[in-house]
Amino acid sequence: MYVGVTWGTRAPAKSTSDRLSAGGNDRHTSAAMLSICARHTRGGIYLCNYLTTQRAGGPAPCHVSTSQPSLSKGHRDYSLPNASWSQNLQDLYNKYQELTKNGDWKRLPSYNTSVHHREGDPMDGERENRLFTRNLDKDGVGLEYCMFYNKAEKRMVCIFQPGPYLEGPPGFLHGGCTATMIDSTAGGGAVCTVGPVFTANLNIDYRNPILLGSTAIADSTVEKVDGRKVYTRCTVRGHDDKVVYAEATGLFIKSSNL
Numbered sequence: 001m002y003v004g005v006t007w008g009t010r011a012p013a014k015s016t017s018d019r020l021s022a023g024g025n026d027r028h029t030s031a032a033m034l035s036i037c038a039r040h041t042r043g044g045i046y047l048c049n050y051l052t053t054q055r056a057g058g059p060a061p062c063h064v065s066t067s068q069p070s071l072s073k074g075h076r077d078y079s080l081p082n083a084s085w086s087q088n089l090q091d092l093y094n095k096y097q098e099l100t101k102n103g104d105w106k107r108l109p110s111y112n113t114s115v116h117h118r119e120g121d122p123m124d125g126e127r128e129n130r131l132f133t134r135n136l137d138k139d140g141v142g143l144e145y146c147m148f149y150n151k152a153e154k155r156m157v158c159i160f161q162p163g164p165y166l167e168g169p170p171g172f173l174h175g176g177c178t179a180t181m182i183d184s185t186a187g188g189g190a191v192c193t194v195g196p197v198f199t200a201n202l203n204i205d206y207r208n209p210i211l212l213g214s215t216a217i218a219d220s221t222v223e224k225v226d227g228r229k230v231y232t233r234c235t236v237r238g239h240d241d242k243v244v245y246a247e248a249t250g251l252f253i254k255s256s257n258l
């Protein structure tokens with residue numbers, strides 16, 4: 001499976017912070033923080049369907065393929081297990097990999113450069129820009145994660161293990177990082193369901209702190225699509241489902257100029 005991304009050139013018509021200061025509910029909103037990442041890209045990131053070409057007159061459907069692009073030297077699929085993965089993360093990976101066998105679930109490959117998710121990218125160049133969630137070189141110190149998508153359920157699951165360089169409160173994961181994983185999981189689910197989107201709004205209730213080095217699951221579903229608006233819900237739980245770390249809703253807007 002191959003996830004496509006296209007770099008945007010159009011400046012957003014209105015920033016999320018403008019909208020929030022204009023009367024939106026910002027009590028638990030992390031969207032402004034997350035848009036920092038997009039600002040670095042001068043106009044943001046457009047997330048495309050993978051292996052999809054836009055069909056005239058209709059939304060871009062999600063075409064899932066198990067084919068992987070051939071990786072040239074220096075490029076790596078970071079969604080695959082490495083030595084830093086805990087047994088809990090490995091066990092969850094094995095569980096979802098098993099579920100991919102009948103085709104209901106697909107594993108998403110993951111690269112450290114966003115354009116390498118783009119359909120047709122030859123993956124032969126070096127880029128200075130790094131995907132926010134893959135910006136540390138050493139395995140295990142940052143985010144270790146793998147996403148799986150279930151098309152029938154419009155559901156994206158991300159199993160992840162936050163490393164020591166992601167600290168917020170002593171020993172615990174920074175809340176912005178939790179927000180990033182929610183945004184990426186729900187955003188990824190929206191992309192796989194409707195095609196390219198931007199995050200417009202993200203509301204998070206943090207229920208329990210996440211220990212660095214633990215294993216968690218972000219579980220997101222597209223609840224409703226209303227025109228260009230894609231409404232999602234996401235829960236972050238511990239690896240054994242015993243603790244809820246965060247609950248969130250996210251609004252994603254289909255990008256109109258792709």
Ligand SMILES: CCCCCCCC/C=C\CCCCCCCC(=O)SCCNC(=O)CCNC(=O)[C@H](O)C(C)(C)COP(=O)(O)OP(=O)(O)OC[C@H]1O[C@@H](n2cnc3c(N)ncnc32)[C@H](O)[C@@H]1OP(=O)(O)O
Nearest residue numbers: 003012013014035038117183184187188198199200201253
């Ligand atoms: C990091 C990428 C990595 C790629 C890796 C690929 C691997 C794949 C794996 C996994 C996927 C990972 C996924 C990552 C996820 C990360 C995503 C981001 O971080 S995105 C960056 C942050 N977001 C922005 O920077 C947007 C900034 N805002 C904008 O650009 C615009 O405001 C935008 C596009 C959101 C809307 O602007 P308009 O001009 O297109 O549309 P208008 O007409 O204003 O809104 C459309 C409708 O939506 C409502 N709306 C818009 N914003 C709203 C809001 N905040 N709250 C409520 N409603 C809102 C409006 O009221 C309107 O509704 P009515 O059609 O009239 O009913």
